[in-house]
Amino acid sequence: xxxxxxxxxxxxxxxxxxxxxxxxxxxxxxxxxxxxxxxxxxxxxxxxxxxxxxxxxxxxxxxxxxxxxxxxxxxxxxxxxxxxxxxxxxxxxxxxxxxxxxxxxxxxxxxxxxxxxxxxxxxxxxxxxxxxxxxxxxxxxxxxxxxxxxxxxxxxxxxxxxxxxxxxxxxxxxxxxxxxxxxxxxxxxxxxxxxxxxxxxxxxxxxxxxxxxxxxxxxxxxxxxxxxxxxxxxxxxxxxxxxxxxxxxxxxxxx
Amino acid sequence: xxxxxxxxxxxxxxxxxxxxxxxxxxxxxxxxxxxxxxxxxxxxxxxxxxxxxxxxxxxxxxxxxxxxxxxxxxxxxxxxxxxxxxxxxxxxxxxxxxxxxxxxxxxxxxxxxxxxxxxxxxxxxxxxxxxxxxxxxxxxxxxxxxxxxxxxxxxxxxxxxxxxxxxxxxxxxxxxxxxxxxxxxxxxxxxxxxxxxxxxxxxxxxxxxxxxxxxxxxxxxxxxxxxxxxxxxxxxxxxxxxxxxxxxxxxxxxxxxxxxxxxxxxxxxxxxxxxxxxxxxxxxxxxxxxxxxxxxxxxxx
Numbered sequence: 313x314x315x316x317x318x319x320x321x322x323x324x325x326x327x328x329x330x331x332x333x334x335x336x337x338x339x340x341x342x343x344x345x346x347x348x349x350x351x352x353x354x355x356x357x358x359x360x361x362x363x364x365x366x367x368x369x370x371x372x373x374x375x376x377x378x379x380x381x382x383x384x385x386x387x388x389x390x391x392x393x394x395x396x397x398x399x400x401x402x403x404x405x406x407x408x409x410x411x412x413x414x415x416x417x418x419x420x421x422x423x424x425x426x427x428x429x430x431x432x433x434x435x436x437x438x439x440x441x442x443x444x445x446x447x448x449x450x451x452x453x454x455x456x457x458x459x460x461x462x463x464x465x466x467x468x469x470x471x472x473x474x475x476x477x478x479x480x481x482x483x484x485x486x487x488x489x490x491x492x493x494x495x496x497x498x499x500x501x502x503x504x505x506x507x508x509x510x511x512x513x514x515x516x517x518x519x520x521x522x523x524x525x526x527x528x529x530x531x532x533x534x535x536x537x538x539x540x541x542x543x544x545x546x547x548x549x550x551x552x553x554x555x556x557x558x559x560x561x562x563x564x565x566x567x
Numbered sequence: 568x569x570x571x572x573x574x575x576x577x578x579x580x581x582x583x584x585x586x587x588x589x590x591x592x593x594x595x596x597x598x599x600x601x602x603x604x605x606x607x608x609x610x611x612x613x614x615x616x617x618x619x620x621x622x623x624x625x626x627x628x629x630x631x632x633x634x635x636x637x638x639x640x641x642x643x644x645x646x647x648x649x650x651x652x653x654x655x656x657x658x659x660x661x662x663x664x665x666x667x668x669x670x671x672x673x674x675x676x677x678x679x680x681x682x683x684x685x686x687x688x689x690x691x692x693x694x695x696x697x698x699x700x701x702x703x704x705x706x707x708x709x710x711x712x713x714x715x716x717x718x719x720x721x722x723x724x725x726x727x728x729x730x731x732x733x734x735x736x737x738x739x740x741x742x743x744x745x746x747x748x749x750x751x752x753x754x755x756x757x758x759x760x761x762x763x764x765x766x767x768x769x770x771x772x773x774x775x776x777x778x779x780x781x782x783x784x785x786x787x788x789x790x791x792x793x794x795x796x797x798x799x800x801x802x803x804x805x806x807x808x809x810x811x812x813x814x815x816x817x818x819x820x821x822x823x824x825x826x827x828x829x830x831x832x833x834x835x836x837x838x839x840x841x842x843x844x845x846x847x848x849x850x851x852x853x854x855x856x857x858x859x860x861x862x863x864x865x866x867x868x
Contacts (some may be wrong), residue, residue, distance in 0.1 A: 401650075402656045562622055
């Protein structure tokens with residue numbers, strides 16, 4: 313095991329232990345919230361809506377609800393953990409040690425991905441209590457899950473780098489991520505929107521991820537899945553490069 | 568071999584403040600080195616740059632021959648830093664804080680365990696290893712930062728005001744610890760506002776003021792420059808006015824105590840002869856201030 317692998321494992325284990333230790337704040341709320349979504353939207357209202365894109369409304373919303381949880385938790389884990397590391401100054405433990413910037417980034421991002429996927433698993437487990445979904449394309453579903461969690465963990469990292477107060481780490485989740493997730497086709501198909509809104513909705517990157525995941529899970533999508541992968545992959549590369557530049561310059565963490 | 572070599576180091580902050588104005592400084596391997604200066608002199612900026620917490624504006628820094636720019640990883644491996652402010656995770660246990668630090672230096676967990684135990688025992692924290700760090704007392708928190716800094720066995724230990732705000736008992740035990748670490752071969756750079764600490768522990772000294780090194784020398788040669796010692800003498804019987812003895816400046820501190828400026832050339836014997844001749848009995852005497860403190864004030868003013 314190389315010294316960089318040891319450093320990476322140390323950061324990752326520390327991150328996983330952190331969100332596991334505070335499980336009532338990190339793992340329990342999504343289970344309760346999504347159970348209510350499935351009960352109210354999927355069961356009570358969904359039975360009156362009937363089918364969407366050839367599947368029951370309950371089955372239609374399950375992929376979006378799972379991915380919405382993955383997005384918010386992978387983002388929240390990194391933004392809160394890395395900002396707290398800055399706030400308490402123990403980022404200095406990493407800065408004085410011979411840990412390359414790429415290892416610092418990988419450690420925190422993988423911690424966020426781990427929480428995102430774990431929460432996704434919890435929500436999927438809750439969904440199974442309401443509907444017996446049979447996964448259509450395991451490979452696509454898992455790839456979208458990991459790529460989406462990676463993308464939003466990176467976004468959370470960048471938010472934390474720039475943040476200079478606890479308010480600054482809640483603005484983007486509340487005013488950008490949540491609206492984009494709800495408007496990203498979690499609860500409706502693009503076909504249900506007027507043409508002008510369909511065009512506007514196609515400018516929302518989360519729409520592509522949710523539809524690609526929906527394709528992986530139930531074989532239904534409003535968008536081209538290949539395009540969704542290309543977009544997600546490209547954004548991830550851009551965010552990695554930007555994060556490494558920020559770390560190299562010491563933005564927000566060094567004088 | 569030089570533990571630390573700094574050439575023409577400059578730092579200007581974004582707001583235009585010039586914290587370091589072209590510093591040159593060498594610290595030999597194995598030295599116990601004091602870096603002194605008043606608040607805002609540039610000590611913390613200098614330490615921040617050496618330990619990669621602050622970006623320098625220009626200049627070169629190398630540690631045991633490893634340039635901080637070109638051979639950053641090897642340079643960092645040489646340093647252990649004990650910062651001024653508490654900077655560990657307040658929600659983590661004592662053992663995990665030290666264990667994680669070992670991990671950041673690439674020491675696998677199994678290999679790090681005995682080292683962590685050794686460092687925590689040396690800092691008298693082994694019994695508290697499973698305690699969440701925020702529950703430690705102030706002195707214990709400082710000792711934890713020292714244990715953390717030593718876990719990868721650094722060749723250069725930088726202690727930035729390690730004894731600030733701790734009681735005298737803990738301060739003494741920390742002095743002993745620093746001495747032991749230095750005796751075991753590690754180079755130590757110490758910043759402190761307790762000048763008697765620097766005088767008793769350090770062999771060499773640099774004084775920084777307004778971003779410039781204004782003095783670098785061996786502690787003995789610096790102290791050798793003192794021409795006048797200041798003493799306070801307690802008298803057996805009160806006096807209304809200070810006695811006059813040729814060559815000495817004598818003032819009343821209060822009716823029962825004298826402040827005497829003693830030129831080194833004269834020494835103490837003529838003073839006591841003069842006092843005895845005037846029937847003044849002295850019951851005790853002490854240095855008015857420590858010697859380094861007087862020099863420090865003269866240099867930075």
